[in-house]
Amino acid sequence: MEENCFLCHPGKVTQCFRGAMYTAGRECDDCHGNLLAMGGEFSYQDGHTREPWAEEPKCGSCHSGIGQEPVATIAYNPADPAAEPLPPKTHRFAENPNTLYRNSLDNHAQLGCESCHGSPHAIWPNRNPDANDNVTAMQLQGHKGTITECNTCHEPGSFPKGTLNGPHGMHPVNDPDWNDEDGHGHFAEKDNSQCNNCHGDDHLGTRLSKTPVDRVLKDKQGKILATLKAGDQVACNLCHSLQKSFSD
Template structure:
């Protein structure tokens, strides 16, 4: 349960008016469950396609029972709960796209709980196509396309009918263009023919069966729509330099859900700053040499969706001693003018992911996942909204929102060191305040890396929370959160 009282124990429909999904219901047209018709599997209610259950799976309504993590990955030495079948509707019928789940680590022998953490399972139903494909809109205009029998919902006051009609209109456009008959085969899983790594449940690593010979899902959606123009104005429907509302948020969860909600989104970074425009994401332009994540696509083919993704090092290109561009932090992962929006590579790997690994699969300090200290990809800590569920985990771990930067979150005692994450020293440790002079004398560059060439502070030396320090020369001083720590706050430069 979160601070607002929202709890989400089950994805089954509840007594009364709380209708969550028909995912596990019988499809009258086929006699199978909808989940079977879409995915070929037949898990029971509240169980996902990979066997992971909701906490209410074993009870009729809104009961909460611990569920084990169903998968252990020896390569990363972590447990995972893949495919939890959660929905953005809580047990009271209220929309909550960022519900909390409590993760508990227990002693394997005794079963005693050792530690727990409340984390967000982001889920949204806002992603849809009705902006363009509801009857009368640009993608379902009978005047422009009299050859397609577009449909309108029976009850226009029901938004679900509008959405379902828009989906059917897309199928009819597909049938008209490609000679298929998928409108009569509903429900239809687009990824059944157009491979998507996000739905590669069997881990095939590429197209199989009906997917062979067809473009990948991301390429079809972004590449095709990125070239479409409004016939009345000849303007691109998704403008190259458009706002998020004009581009990504027309289809992805954003206008309401705000899926790009972390520190980068709060700082004004947009989807395009990291991924490029529609045609770049759709792989219309080949990657240059060195452009792919694993070297498999260099210079010859388009980016691989879900694999050739932006890199941390593309903006966080180094430190004060060595970085690309005019500032330590850049605001775009790719060089302007590059139609493929290929992420740049930095020579200084201080903030880089593991080689040939995405951020979400990379490990850092002590083998801890990068996401374990920074948050998930589109929700890098902190979320600027006070009380956001995204911030709960960080607050539980260290007492304040933001990147896990307090050494005491994991360590009980720790000597003075420069072996912290990304080469950091101890944070908020009085012994460090008193004994850092010898470190500077031995290696001035290690201090300048974050505190600046002139030792007057940089973005890398900002305090993550308010600090009270005791100094030899000036007595106690208070540093507000976000202060760029410099030598001159306490004494003269060395």
């Protein structure tokens, strides 16, 4: 990319390849299409051509919010010369309708997507541990990457009855009230399929339930329920049997 797109747009000094997308092996054309698609040489399905700066790749084209599904690596149908973004399978990680990522707000206190994820071409974390891009997350939550720690903004114990109203429909993270069976049990009893998108149909965890740092999960009494290393997938049977998980 440094020898084509970056020769002019936006320039080598800008260093757009800084974030998690590049670390995962993604390049410009995986999201934007090739230069002919970028230039509007081909029409979208409804007959109009791409409007520069106003029509951009969609997060939901690849990020469905279902952790047990394979991750899409191209945001459009490879057979489509216009590289029209694929519609999201779910809206869990999609932008607001007809709104760019940088202008989209989550239902969680109307926070901008960039508040927790960073700017479009520098999605946190930057693979360089000393990069300026990581400073904000380090200062706010103590580790790099997406802002996932509820106590970044909320006092400990803010959700004694639990909640699924966090960003993207999340529950409280590493919260003793939630970890306790009484904290999340009634949510599972009501509809344990709510757990499946992140923890899998088998409740053994998916990439969406990976912990970004080492964690010690405790209940309200301070009893240690589980100890995890960074990258471990949080599964239901860390604390109780799968039979209990599904019988609820």
